[in-house]
Amino acid sequence: MSSDASRLGFYLLIAPLLLWLVVLILLPHIGLFAVSISEKTGVREYEIGFGNYAAFFTEPLYWRTFARTAIMSILATVLTLLLGFPIAYYIAKLTRGRTKTTLFLMCMIPFWVSELVRTYGWMILLRETGVFSNALQYIGLTTGPIEFLYNDAAIMVGLVYTSILFMVVPLVTTLDSLDDSLIEAGYDLGGTSFSVMREIVIPHAMPGIVSGCIVVFMLSLGNYLTPILLGGKDSLWFTGMIYTQFITRFNWELGSAFGFLLLALSSLVVFVGLKLSRQSLTETMGR
Amino acid sequence: MKIKLVSSIVFATSLMAQGAHAETLRLLTWGGYAPEEVIAKFEAETGHTVEVTTSNNEEMIAKLRATNGGGFDLAQPSQDRITSAQEEFGIYKPIDMSRVNAELFIPSMLSATAGNTTYNGEVYGLPHVWGTSGLVVNTAQAGDVQDYTDLCDASVSGKVSYRLKRPTLIGFAYSMGLDPFAAYADTEAYQGILDQVEAKLTECKPNVKTYWEGGDEIKNLLRSGEVVASMAWDTGGWQLNADNPDITFVAPESGALGWIDTFVLPARGRADDAAYDWINFVMQPEIAAMITNTAGNFTAAVDGDAAVSADLKARYQGSFDQSAIDNIKWYPPVPAGLEAIEGATLDRINAAN
Numbered sequence: 001m002s003s004d005a006s007r008l009g010f011y012l013l014i015a016p017l018l019l020w021l022v023v024l025i026l027l028p029h030i031g032l033f034a035v036s037i038s039e040k041t042g043v044r045e046y047e048i049g050f051g052n053y054a055a056f057f058t059e060p061l062y063w064r065t066f067a068r069t070a071i072m073s074i075l076a077t078v079l080t081l082l083l084g085f086p087i088a089y090y091i092a093k094l095t096r097g098r099t100k101t102t103l104f105l106m107c108m109i110p111f112w113v114s115e116l117v118r119t120y121g122w123m124i125l126l127r128e129t130g131v132f133s134n135a136l137q138y139i140g141l142t143t144g145p146i147e148f149l150y151n152d153a154a155i156m157v158g159l160v161y162t163s164i165l166f167m168v169v170p171l172v173t174t175l176d177s178l179d180d181s182l183i184e185a186g187y188d189l190g191g192t193s194f195s196v197m198r199e200i201v202i203p204h205a206m207p208g209i210v211s212g213c214i215v216v217f218m219l220s221l222g223n224y225l226t227p228i229l230l231g232g233k234d235s236l237w238f239t240g241m242i243y244t245q246f247i248t249r250f251n252w253e254l255g256s257a258f259g260f261l262l263l264a265l266s267s268l269v270v271f272v273g274l275k276l277s278r279q280s281l282t283e284t285m286g287r
Numbered sequence: 288m289k290i291k292l293v294s295s296i297v298f299a300t301s302l303m304a305q306g307a308h309a310e311t312l313r314l315l316t317w318g319g320y321a322p323e324e325v326i327a328k329f330e331a332e333t334g335h336t337v338e339v340t341t342s343n344n345e346e347m348i349a350k351l352r353a354t355n356g357g358g359f360d361l362a363q364p365s366q367d368r369i370t371s372a373q374e375e376f377g378i379y380k381p382i383d384m385s386r387v388n389a390e391l392f393i394p395s396m397l398s399a400t401a402g403n404t405t406y407n408g409e410v411y412g413l414p415h416v417w418g419t420s421g422l423v424v425n426t427a428q429a430g431d432v433q434d435y436t437d438l439c440d441a442s443v444s445g446k447v448s449y450r451l452k453r454p455t456l457i458g459f460a461y462s463m464g465l466d467p468f469a470a471y472a473d474t475e476a477y478q479g480i481l482d483q484v485e486a487k488l489t490e491c492k493p494n495v496k497t498y499w500e501g502g503d504e505i506k507n508l509l510r511s512g513e514v515v516a517s518m519a520w521d522t523g524g525w526q527l528n529a530d531n532p533d534i535t536f537v538a539p540e541s542g543a544l545g546w547i548d549t550f551v552l553p554a555r556g557r558a559d560d561a562a563y564d565w566i567n568f569v570m571q572p573e574i575a576a577m578i579t580n581t582a583g584n585f586t587a588a589v590d591g592d593a594a595v596s597a598d599l600k601a602r603y604q605g606s607f608d609q610s611a612i613d614n615i616k617w618y619p620p621v622p623a624g625l626e627a628i629e630g631a632t633l634d635r636i637n638a639a640n
Binding site for chain 1: 345348349352374375492495496500512626627630634635637
């Protein structure tokens, strides 16, 4: 009797997880895959084949767009890490009590509004008749208006801003768990700031760095709004390409194949990144 | 218990009885085509309720395709996008002309739309709102822009915007002296035209500030002066003209591109009664005028322009003289599969540096 009850309890506990896995992850992917391997041969006529996947590799436009998206996402990840690490270190190690909470909160406040609003905020700042351009003219640094929007740098600013929180949070958590006495011991043994950072702080923070980098890379790669709105005519982004295949071209088959390629290729990039940094997924995500 | 059961049955039947008369009309349409005041009047008069979703041509088709024509009871795609979508995806059902008050429609437009939306002998579309796309220009700063190809002129460099969509391809083709509509049925000839347009638009790319996506975006760019010449809809130009007399819609020398947005019934729509009631309601002259005053475009309703504001009429006449009206190129039905060819061209232009 009691074993029956505990078994029921077990099934009840596992049901939400199973539902989530099957209904929201497994089934849509099976459906997407089925669509991606059907090739259109005529009006309402389809046959099974891998032509859509072949199109990605034979048409340079598609894989170049993917390469561009991946490289820019990696760059955005590196920039986010360079910006986020000092912030996280300051919050975790150099502040206490209320200041710490306040600073942490200030990192989070921009994320209380939607991504669309944040991106429009950047558009107001960067556009030709926007805040930056007018301020520069007012203080006399330039004579005419300057367009900051619609280029790769604008995309990069938007991506770093959108994802910095997801770098700061894991870094603060791992840096918090580093005992201050270890850093003091490093200095006592004659270490310089640089060697203490390199030998003690960074090795300890590595799991946080890696998990932060994975999240930021995936968020940038899968971002749609920021590159399209801030990039304008130069906003070639792989997710935008998937959107146009589905919506304006009515070509769901190619769009689905692109979706799967995005999944596979981004997983590959993360795998290579883990190998290069000699970290394992269980170690970084398990912490 | 029994009383409760009986009362709930009574309640359910009363709901069903009501359902036979009053339905919920799920309308998939463009911004401005279903103004609040029109909806309020319709709901008061018929007892139906209306839920509006605003969208555009591509999204309408994509939405209906995702549900095999369900989720909405009435949609309003342009007339050139109906037969191909029906042929490919079967997302519409034919119009029952006996339930439509045909006297409310301008006869020439009704028959033209019927001709363009006939698939396998059945009519799928009724005309509603029509308008054109052409040039919206700040005449004080870019008065020389008279045709689509003038957008590539060095005098307006960096201050130009257009959409990266099929109307741009068609407009530029006409402006370059080609005839894309005549080549619709001939894939090879059409590809030849597209290749020439692609070269032109790639060459023109440095002139462009950005490719606009939505009506509000282009209005913002023109209003702020960041863009002085653009390819856009006539209504956008007329709305801006009200704020800044320098900006207005210019019918291009090679001809404005004319579109007609229609009424179609999605294949699995559930409230056909409400849909026909809505069609017959909004085509009444005074309601049609209310829609013209908010959407900015004229309708296919008989006498629908009688109660339209004098300002809007004046702007319309300022942009279109008789020869410009005669020169409008009306979109013929797009053959199935044409979007894929155009899509590849647009992708290449987007990727070009």
